[in-house]
Amino acid sequence: MQAFLDMRTLIFVSGVTSIILFVCMVYIRHKQKTYDGFEQWIFSALINAVGMILLSQRGIWSDFLTVVIANTCLILSLVLINVGLSRFAELQSHNELYLLSMLLLLAAFWGFTYSLPSLTFRVVVFCVFQSALCVISAILVYRYLPQTLPQKNYALFWFFIFCAAWPVWRLISFFGVSEKPVDLIKAGFFEQLTVLGGIEGYIIIYIGLIVINTQRVEQKMINAENEIKTITGFIPICANCKKIRDDKGSWNQMEAYLGKHADMEFSHGICPECMQKAYPDKTIRKNNV
Numbered sequence: 001m002q003a004f005l006d007m008r009t010l011i012f013v014s015g016v017t018s019i020i021l022f023v024c025m026v027y028i029r030h031k032q033k034t035y036d037g038f039e040q041w042i043f044s045a046l047i048n049a050v051g052m053i054l055l056s057q058r059g060i061w062s063d064f065l066t067v068v069i070a071n072t073c074l075i076l077s078l079v080l081i082n083v084g085l086s087r088f089a090e091l092q093s094h095n096e097l098y099l100l101s102m103l104l105l106l107a108a109f110w111g112f113t114y115s116l117p118s119l120t121f122r123v124v125v126f127c128v129f130q131s132a133l134c135v136i137s138a139i140l141v142y143r144y145l146p147q148t149l150p151q152k153n154y155a156l157f158w159f160f161i162f163c164a165a166w167p168v169w170r171l172i173s174f175f176g177v178s179e180k181p182v183d184l185i186k187a188g189f190f191e192q193l194t195v196l197g198g199i200e201g202y203i204i205i206y207i208g209l210i211v212i213n214t215q216r217v218e219q220k221m222i223n224a225e226n227e228i229k230t231i232t233g234f235i236p237i238c239a240n241c242k243k244i245r246d247d248k249g250s251w252n253q254m255e256a257y258l259g260k261h262a263d264m265e266f267s268h269g270i271c272p273e274c275m276q277k278a279y280p281d282k283t284i285r286k287n288n289v
Contacts, residue, residue, distance in 0.1 A: 007192050008056050008185055014199045015052030021206045022046045028210065033217050035148075037088030041209045044080035047073045048202050058185045068109045071126055074202075075105055078133040081205065085137060088212070089144035105129055123174055127167035130198070134164035149212060150219045156208040163201045170194040 022045040029038060051073030058066040079098050086093035105125065112121040138160035146152050173194055236245040237254075244257040252260075270278070 007196075008058075010196055011052055011199065012056035014196075014203065015049045015056060017203055018045055018049035018052060018206075021203065022049060025206070025210065028213070032214075033220075034213055035088055035216055036090070037084035037086070038209075038213055040080045040084030040087065041206065044077040044084065045206050047080065048077035048206075051077065052199065063113050067113045067122070068106070071109050071122065072102070072106050075126065075129050075133070076102060077202065078130065078137075081209070082133060082136050082140065084209070085140040085145070088216075089140060089148055091140075091144055101129070120174070124171065127171050131164045131167040134160050134167075138164060145212065149215055153208075153212055153215070156212060159201075159204060159208060163198070163205065166194070166198050166201060170198065 022042060025038070025042045025045055028034065029042060051070045054061070054066050054070035054073065058070075060066075079102060083093045083095065083098065108125045109122060112118050112125065138157055141153060141157045141160060237243070238245075238251065242254055243251040244254055245251050246257065
């Protein structure tokens with residue numbers, strides 16, 4: 001009985017940990033620059049915490065809350081991670097497809113809880129969705145994040161690969177035991193280990209998402225510092241037409257160069273000397289008036 005209590009307690013503690021991560025991400029959102037997608041990660045951490053806490057109350061609260069809603073929340077948190085990654089990488093996310101998948105998932109959990117009660121089928125559905133979403137996350141991190149980050153984040157990529165393989169291992173271990181558990185909280189030690197491994201994977205994912213946002217902030221600061229050095233250093237300028245040569249060897253109009261490197265905007269006028277040279281007749285009339 002003590003092992004069952006430990007399982008429940010560990011899941012609940014994981015939920016509390018997700019709440020702490022949620023609070024940290026909200027703090028970062030208000031104190032530090034964040035990019036598109038970070039808000040989806042914040043909501044993902046909150047929904048993940050709700051799912052874990054509900055899951056820890058299996059056998060105490062209703063099956064609708066602790067099975068249907070809890071598992072749906074855990075998968076939804078992964079969906080929001082993917083949506084956030086797409087927006088972070090400045091891609092268009094397929095929200096309609098995700099919505100359809102969540103409706104199918106909700107229907108499956110409802111059916112395998114009430115119409116055809118089966119922990120085995122619920123485990124299969126959960127693991128398939130979890131693995132597929134982690135594969136999508138790995139693809140986004142490997143192929144598209146380098147467009148917004150200075151380099152590929154191999155650590156986050158391989159961790160998503162690990163999270164995609166972990167549900168497969170869970171299925172293998174689940175079907176490998178001779179006696180199938182009928183309740184997650186009362187599962188055997190090995191099944192408990194695989195479940196907890198997947199749960200802790202969520203926590204590490206959120207830490208990785210915070211890291212890549214920080215990397216992007218640092219890269220923007222480095223780029224800004226380089227541009228400031230360019231502006232404050234020696235600038236090659238044509239003695240005749242006043243065009244400026246950039247670090248690639250191209251000659252640009254002064255307005256275009258400063259607008260790009262110093263975030264300046266220009267409005268055009270004409271000084272009195274040039275006015276007199278370009279429009280002497282108008283200058284004379286103005287003086288006579």
